[in-house]
Amino acid sequence: MTRTARLVSRLVEEAARPLGVERFGFCPLPALSGFLECRGKRLLPEAGGSAIVLLLPYHAGEFPGRNLARYALCDDYHVIAGDILQQIIAPLAGAFPGETFHPFADNSPIPEVEAGVLAGLGFAGRNGQLITPWYGSLAFVCEIVTTLDLPQTGPGSFPGCGDCRRCLDACPTGALSEDRLDKARCRSHITQKKGELTPWEREQVRAGGMAWGCDRCTDACPYNRGRPLTTIPAMRTGLEPVLTLENLSALAPRKSYGWRGEGVLRRNLSIINGG
Numbered sequence: 001m002t003r004t005a006r007l008v009s010r011l012v013e014e015a016a017r018p019l020g021v022e023r024f025g026f027c028p029l030p031a032l033s034g035f036l037e038c039r040g041k042r043l044l045p046e047a048g049g050s051a052i053v054l055l056l057p058y059h060a061g062e063f064p065g066r067n068l069a070r071y072a073l074c075d076d077y078h079v080i081a082g083d084i085l086q087q088i089i090a091p092l093a094g095a096f097p098g099e100t101f102h103p104f105a106d107n108s109p110i111p112e113v114e115a116g117v118l119a120g121l122g123f124a125g126r127n128g129q130l131i132t133p134w135y136g137s138l139a140f141v142c143e144i145v146t147t148l149d150l151p152q153t154g155p156g157s158f159p160g161c162g163d164c165r166r167c168l169d170a171c172p173t174g175a176l177s178e179d180r181l182d183k184a185r186c187r188s189h190i191t192q193k194k195g196e197l198t199p200w201e202r203e204q205v206r207a208g209g210m211a212w213g214c215d216r217c218t219d220a221c222p223y224n225r226g227r228p229l230t231t232i233p234a235m236r237t238g239l240e241p242v243l244t245l246e247n248l249s250a251l252a253p254r255k256s257y258g259w260r261g262e263g264v265l266r267r268n269l270s271i272i273n274g275g
């Protein structure tokens with residue numbers, strides 16, 4: 001590791017650990033196969049640069065009867081992660097005044113599963129997610145994109161999926177196949193769709209019983225069994241496992257699903273309730 005990389009590593013570790021963030025790695029941007037088309041793309045360095053890829057574990061416990069995806073139970077993770085990333089950036093910006101550091105939490109042009117693999121944080125599972133040795137896939141992938149050129153810290157050596165196909169078998173719509181996800185068939189995507197749903201899509205929401213998201217391929221994965229609760233205090237508090245027509249207006253402004261608008265959530269709830 002270069003001196004710069006060692007210093008970055010130390011500063012990130014010192015800032016991240018007290019916040020409950022314990023795992024990170026480096027992925028040079030030119031190593032990625034491409035970037036996602038989104039507004040954040042213009043914030044990437046013109047050439048070179050790196051992503052400091054961080055894992056934010058979100059497993060907050062078991063909640064029988066929940067109708068929201070696991071990742072959506074705590075308060076808006078974009079806000080929680082944004083705050084954590086800013087606190088990690090502060091010492092980096094102080095140590096490297098000529099360089100830029102930009103936080104990305106989900107609304108990111110970085111293909112985060114690939115970045116996590118290249119940073120050595122896990123492998124790409126057949127369920128399309130980054131499976132890590134510490135949290136399974138129950139961790140958000142976030143990054144700090146910098147103009148600094150940092151050495152790639154992966155891929156690591158992981159056992160991978162092997163012969164397992166549990167997520168494919170558990171997917172109720174056939175959205176997952178051997179090498180891709182058919183977004184149009186994914187219930188997680190359907191619960192986010194605006195406007196009128198087709199009869200088939202409505203049936204998926206009804207049968208899934210979820211007001212937001214789908215965890216079937218996540219929960220089927222043996223790597224997600226018996227995972228410890230999140231080390232991030234803000235992801236263990238304010239948990240709301242059940243969305244109803246009554247609590248929707250109070251919850252939407254502080255939850256990650258609120259960005260989609262109350263109409264989509266109301267529609268999903270009314271389908272689940274037999275409407």
Ligand code: B12
Nearest residue numbers: 069111112114124128129130140141179180181188213214
């Ligand atoms: C768009 C999006 C979705 C869409 C479409 C997903 C898709 N794969 O096409 C929808 C709404 C369906 C979705 C659903 C979910 N998502 Co999503 N999603 C994203 C987002 C914003 C972009 C993904 C993308 O388009 N990648 C780029 C394209 C080119 O890649 P791709 O062709 O899909 O292939 C990539 C991966 O799929 C993966 N991969 C590698 N090998 C294989 C093999 C197979 C069989 C598959 C399916 C994929 C796969 O590596 C590829 C390169 O990155 C990312 C955040 C980000 N910026 O990356 C989060 C992200 C992938 N999602 C996340 C989560 C948590 C979910 C859900 C579990 C949420 C839920 N409970 O409802 C589900 C899981 C569905 C699933 N099985 O993938 C997390 C995953 C965390 C992790 N540990 O990996 C991410 C990383 C967000 C984050 N910041 O943490 N998502």
Ligand code: SF4
Nearest residue numbers: 171186187214216217
């Ligand atoms: S989130 Fe649900 S519908 Fe989408 S791929 Fe996973 S199991 Fe299938």
Ligand code: SF4
Nearest residue numbers: 125126161164167221
């Ligand atoms: S359920 Fe099995 S095949 Fe699917 S991601 Fe987990 S280990 Fe891989």
